[in-house]
Amino acid sequence: xxxxxxxxxxxxxxxxxxxxxxxxxxxxxxxxxxxxxxxxxxxxxxxxxxxxxxxxxxxxxxxxxxxxxxxxxxxxxxxxxxxxxxxxxxxxxxxxxxxxxxxxxxxxxxxxxxxxxxxxxxxxxxxxxxxxxxxxxxxxxxxxxxxxxxxxxxxxxxxxxxxxxxxxxxxxxxxxxxxxxxxxxxxxxxxxxxxxxxxxxxxxxxxxxxxxxxxxxxxxxxxxxxxxxxxxxxxxxxxxxxxxxxxxxxxxxxxxxxxxxxxxxxxxxxxxxxxxxxxxxxxxxxxxxxxxxxxxxxxxxxxxxxxxxxxxxxxxxxxxxxxxxxxxxxxxxxxxxxxxxxxxxxxxxxxxxxxxxxxxxxxxxxxxxxxxxxxxxxxxxxxxxxxxxxxxxxxxxxxxxxxxxxxxxxxxxxxxxxxxxxxxxxxxxxxxxxxxxxxxxxxxxxxxxxxxxxxxxxxxxxxxxxxxxxxxxxxxxxxxxxxxxxxxxxxxxxxxxxxxxxxxxxxxxxxxxxxxxxxxxxxxxxxxxxxxxxxxxxxxxxxxxxxxxxxxxxxxxxxxxxxxxxxxxxxxxxxxxxxxxxxxxxxxxxxxxxxxxxxxxxxxxxxxxxxxxxxxxxxxxxxxxxxxxxxxxxxxxxxxxxxxxxxxxxxxxxxxxxxxxxxxxxxxx
Numbered sequence: 001x002x003x004x005x006x007x008x009x010x011x012x013x014x015x016x017x018x019x020x021x022x023x024x025x026x027x028x029x030x031x032x033x034x035x036x037x038x039x040x041x042x043x044x045x046x047x048x049x050x051x052x053x054x055x056x057x058x059x060x061x062x063x064x065x066x067x068x069x070x071x072x073x074x075x076x077x078x079x080x081x082x083x084x085x086x087x088x089x090x091x092x093x094x095x096x097x098x099x100x101x102x103x104x105x106x107x108x109x110x111x112x113x114x115x116x117x118x119x120x121x122x123x124x125x126x127x128x129x130x131x132x133x134x135x136x137x138x139x140x141x142x143x144x145x146x147x148x149x150x151x152x153x154x155x156x157x158x159x160x161x162x163x164x165x166x167x168x169x170x171x172x173x174x175x176x177x178x179x180x181x182x183x184x185x186x187x188x189x190x191x192x193x194x195x196x197x198x199x200x201x202x203x204x205x206x207x208x209x210x211x212x213x214x215x216x217x218x219x220x221x222x223x224x225x226x227x228x229x230x231x232x233x234x235x236x237x238x239x240x241x242x243x244x245x246x247x248x249x250x251x252x253x254x255x256x257x258x259x260x261x262x263x264x265x266x267x268x269x270x271x272x273x274x275x276x277x278x279x280x281x282x283x284x285x286x287x288x289x290x291x292x293x294x295x296x297x298x299x300x301x302x303x304x305x306x307x308x309x310x311x312x313x314x315x316x317x318x319x320x321x322x323x324x325x326x327x328x329x330x331x332x333x334x335x336x337x338x339x340x341x342x343x344x345x346x347x348x349x350x351x352x353x354x355x356x357x358x359x360x361x362x363x364x365x366x367x368x369x370x371x372x373x374x375x376x377x378x379x380x381x382x383x384x385x386x387x388x389x390x391x392x393x394x395x396x397x398x399x400x401x402x403x404x405x406x407x408x409x410x411x412x413x414x415x416x417x418x419x420x421x422x423x424x425x426x427x428x429x430x431x432x433x434x435x436x437x438x439x440x441x442x443x444x445x446x447x448x449x450x451x452x453x454x455x456x457x458x459x460x461x462x463x464x465x466x467x468x469x470x471x472x473x474x475x476x477x478x479x480x481x482x483x484x485x486x487x488x489x490x491x492x493x494x495x496x497x498x499x500x501x502x503x504x505x506x507x508x509x510x511x512x513x514x515x516x517x518x519x520x521x522x523x524x525x526x527x528x529x530x531x532x533x534x535x536x537x538x539x540x541x542x543x544x545x546x547x548x549x550x551x552x553x554x555x556x557x558x559x560x561x562x563x564x565x566x567x568x569x570x571x572x573x574x575x576x577x578x579x580x581x582x583x584x585x586x587x588x589x590x591x592x593x594x595x596x597x598x599x600x601x602x603x604x605x606x607x608x609x610x611x612x613x614x615x616x617x618x619x620x621x622x623x624x625x626x627x628x629x630x631x632x633x634x635x636x637x638x639x640x641x642x643x644x645x646x647x648x649x650x651x652x653x654x655x656x657x658x659x660x661x662x663x664x665x666x667x668x669x
Contacts, residue, residue, distance in 0.1 A: 099122050
């Protein structure tokens with residue numbers, strides 16, 4: 001490298017490589033704009049402008065003092081802007097800053113190679129946050145630009161061709177795809193060797209704490225929560241699709257919280273209930289609970305079932321998580337309730353008391369002293385009184401919000417009704433809790449899977465009935481039965497629909513061209529998750545067992561070696577045929593075919609013999625009339641040496657040479 005530095009121009013960065021590196025900086029940093037602090041994106045933009053001015057000779061490279069100041073200030077900024085210390089975003093922020101700073105001080109080819117390698121790492125880190133198909137396609141284009149910059153580093157300074165570098169980079173990456181597919185299918189899946197903590201404020205969907213208005217805010221998002229593929233088709237009734245996730249059994253300071261995992265094992269009584277099997281592809285949530293229909297009968301080995309039927313994984317869900325499970329809708333659970341459990345599920349702290357609801361519930365319970373009768377009486381009040389279901393409920397005070405909702409505003413979302421219902425139950429000593437999850441889903445007619453989105457978020461109540469266990473009660477069904485029977489769109493007023501985005505409205509039963517396009521995009525994304533993102537160790541084992549039978553390291557290794565060799569051979573064959581000389585001129589191709597056929601029949605073209613003379617000699621030898629031979633040779637020479645005449649004579653010449661070839665064939669036999 002020292003010899004190259006002394007060579008002067010040999011160590012300089014070609015202009016096309018520098019231009020491609022500048023484009024690569026914008027391409028690889030842009031997807032991180034959603035995860036990184038805005039000031040980091042601004043720093044990257046300033047560094048790009050700085051490097052441009054350096055190239056134009058208007059600014060100088062940063063001095064050592066400035067570089068040290070940039071590194072120190074950037075590190076301090078990352079620490080101060082990261083609320084959770086050494087988080088995933090903090091490490092990625094440092095990498096992006098190092099990439100931007102190195103671009104500014106880049107002088108030689110060696111520096112350019114370092115920038116290129118950093119760019120590859122920055123591209124890879126985006127998949128820590130998002131693994132969707134469109135992100136993958138975008139990052140593939142970014143890799144092409146980075147690779148083109150590396151190709152440009154090896155071009156001569158006198159041959160500046162950026163598009164040639166891009167074409168060569170594209171060709172190289174496409175040639176590597178077959179071998180990539182082989183390694184993807186057969187190389188063993190390994191768990192990550194490290195785990196970086198993720199900030200809690202990046203959690204998506206339902207949270208461990210919820211206030212009455214939180215779920216209403218989720219309806220503003222049409223992002224996918226999870227997709228489901230049923231073994232025997234989607235259940236007929238929409239109201240069966242209660243996707244259970246979080247159990248809110250602690251009331252504290254006006255908010256419901258998911259309590260600690262209770263000790264013991266889940267108490268489930270299956271009976272003769274049939275099981276419903278399905279597969280779920282859960283989008284990243286940064287939480288460690290799964291969603292499924294009650295009552296879980298079979299669960300993925302990577303999750304455990306708690307006594308209150310929460311399905312928990314050991315680690316948060318940071319990428320698409322694919323799992324299989326089966327549910328028994330008719331099964332009973334929690335038939336026997338211990339005294340500590342009963343006390344926990346009826347406890348109301350003094351600072352969360354709602355006096356008017358306490359008095360109303362006690363009076364109502366005196367006339368309905370049975371759990372099920374009391375629950376039905378509460379639902380009857382919701383049906384008979386002017387309660388309203390809305391996405392935009394009026395603001396409620398944190399202290400005594402249930403009294404304000406139940407007796408004053410009488411307008412709210414599902415969590416308002418569920419929390420008031422559970423509170424009324426607890427106020428008379430009946431064990432009850434609120435459950436958060438999703439209700440319903442949308443069937444994609446193209447691929448047959450069910451897609452559940454964030455606006456399907458829902459909350460309902462679970463009440464313990466002696467001798468029967470926990471029973472689901474959904475007060476939303478009393479105020480807006482359409483929500484339970486048909487979906488959110490059927491229960492919303494025109495005013496609520498106007499508060500949603502056009503894209504969300506299009507997803508809610510829109511049969512227009514836009515709606516059909518959304519179905520198509522969702523189907524493509526679903527297949528990507530099924531066969532690429534969700535291709536984990538379990539799926540890989542089933543795939544290989546189906547094609548290879550008994551799995552042994554030797555068998556898998558031999559198949560990988562054979563397929564890898566086949567990919568390399570096909571690539572080599574493609575490169576060989578691409579290097580063969582090809583003529584795109586139709587006249588030249590027609591004449592070469594004629595020469596090749598005549599040679600096989602014993603008429604070889606002599607050295608120095610012109611095309612016209614050769615055709616004339618062949619024509620005379622097979623007895624073609626002299627005027628016809630003259631016309632054919634004249635047409636050939638005009639087509640070869642007069643470009644303006646080619647469009648008029650090329651077709652006629654090709655037909656004449658074919659007729660002469662046929663006569664030559666018959667004469668030879």
